[in-house]
Amino acid sequence: MTGARPWWQTGVIYQVYPRSFQDSDGDGVGDLQGVRQRLDHLAWLGVDALWLSPFYPSPQADFGYDVADFCGVDPLFGDLAAFDRLVADAHARGLRVIVDWVPNHSSDRHPWFEQSRRSRDAPKRDWYVWRDPAPDGAPPTNWQSPFGGPAWTLDETTGQMYLHSFLAEQPDLNWRSPALRAAMFDTLRFWMARGVDGFRIDVAHHVLKDPAFRDNPPNPAPSGGHKPASAYDAQLHVHEKDHPDAHALYREVRAVVDGFDDRERVTLGEIHLPDALDRWAAYFGEALDEIHLPIHFGLLDVDWTPDGLRRHVAAVEAAVPPGGWPTYVLGNHDERRLATRLGAAHARLATVLLLTLRGTPTLYNGDEIGIPDVDVPDARRRDPMGLRSGVPALGRDSGRTPMAWDGSASAGFSTAPPDALWLPLHPDHARVNVEAQRNDPASLLRLTRRLLALRRRHPALHAGSYRALAAAGEVFAFERRQGEDAVIVALNLSGATQPLPRAVGSLLLSTAGTSERRAHLGAWEGVLASPPSRPGGPPLADGP
Ligand code: NOJ
Secondary structure, three states: HHHHHHHHHOOOOOEEEEHHOOOOOOOOOHHHHHHHHHHHHHHHHOEEEEEOOOOOOOOOOOOOOOOOOOOOOOOOOOOOOHHHHHHHHHHHHHEEEEEEEOOOOOOOOHHHHHOOOOOOOOHHHHOEEEOOOOOOOOOOOOOOOOOOEEOEEEOOOOOEEOOOOOOOOOOEOOOOHHHHHHHHHHHHHHHHHHOEEEEEHHHHHHHOOOOOOOOOOEEEOOOOOOOOHHHHHHHHOOOOOOOOOHHHHHHHHHHHHHHOOOOOOOOOOEOOOOOOOOHHHHHHOOOOOOOEEEEEEEHOOOOOOOOOOOOOOHHHHHHOOOOOOOOOOOOOOOOOOOHHHHHHHHHHHHHHHHHHHOOOOEOOOOOOOOOOOOOOOOHHHHHHHHHHHHOOHHHHHHHOOOOOOOOOOOOOOOOOHHHHOOOOOOOOOOOHHHHHHHOOOHHHHHHHHHHHHHHHHHHHHHHHHEEEOOOOOOOEEEEEOOOOOOOOOOEEEEOEEEEEEOOOOOOOEEHHHHOOOOOOEOOOOOOEEOOOOOOOOOOOOOOO
């Protein structure tokens, strides 16, 4: 049965934030050659694919999510030859490569926008969203940017306003223009021809807006979810997000991606609709013909209690259509760090959960060693989300700091001195780094590696079904099963000893590092086990 599942269902995806992964040329910013130098880390860890956040030519107003050329490499990160070498070396290690695709907007420096803004009848005028301001000069709708202020900016040359769901430097592309559609589909083909194995689709649910340009209604219960609320949360985003026309577009995108050649590729959609599981699930497509893996972000908000987790996973499982496959994340470059959000002990449990639930997990670089949030001094803050939104706590710099590879001054990330890195290293990098944790059998890194190896070894874990199990106390337990292969997962979500669920047989792994069977789970201990009737064989050896 396992063989029937595609790699993007059985595998694990590792997110590389190129600015912060490895700097190969000493300018304090990571680059593609640096990623290439660190591929052995990913192969050793045991992930299946890497997803690269944007490395395209960009003024870096939103750190690469403002793309000035969808088919190039910014000199900051290297060039196309460096990209080709990276793909070749990744493939040689059995690692797939997923790139970011940013369909909602470009940079205001993209030649398309420069042409579009020239005059009202410029040939590419309709590649972007232009409207007249209201007679009093106000924007045409009340739509807001999460980065602060209205989502419209006046362009003096033509007296019209252009839409930008994010920064003014990120004008929205108009997907109602057939020529724009064709040009963007060509950008997918460009990267597929260079051998990429898939695309992570940035804010996939933002493309296409209400053609009647109606105002959003007020939000009766404003909330930022797990983030501080901002002015953006004062509206219900019904007219500029999750437009029904997006579904036809993703059917076209899927056809372009699936139809390119024989390579099995994936699309991963960034879709934040935390309170509307049905609308999130709609992005699988009625015939599973839209986005392969719409990312679910619910674990970032979840109530970390047995009941909270059981209900959350049950809701996701119920929403995923038959034949669909869940995708979970615990961190990315837009979030606070896992180790800080949950604390070190809890982060270990959360890693077990992420890597054992039914679905394709995405691991964010640095979370495998528990890099904490960094309190970035004001003078070194970079992220426009914090600097321009009026809510400094929304700044994302704290979760984007460089990888710590070893105990040297710049942590092996760069030959530049620490104060010349684009963001500061986390303060405990002399201790919390890859080299130190490779040598420590009790480390989060070694735990992550053991989990990935078990996941690969057990069809139950990489391909099987999910079933919640009864468990007493503060324990969340579930079974994964594929035919004869079954693995029980039990997580003690408390700092007190809890009874071991009856369903637990011989231990395959414990976050506490011991494989001896006991009657109890220790504080914050998580275990993987065989069911009682079926001995699981010797515990998994963890080589160096
Ligand atoms: C989502 C990306 O993850 C985020 O970093 C970016 O700022 C916005 N999309 C806008 O592209």
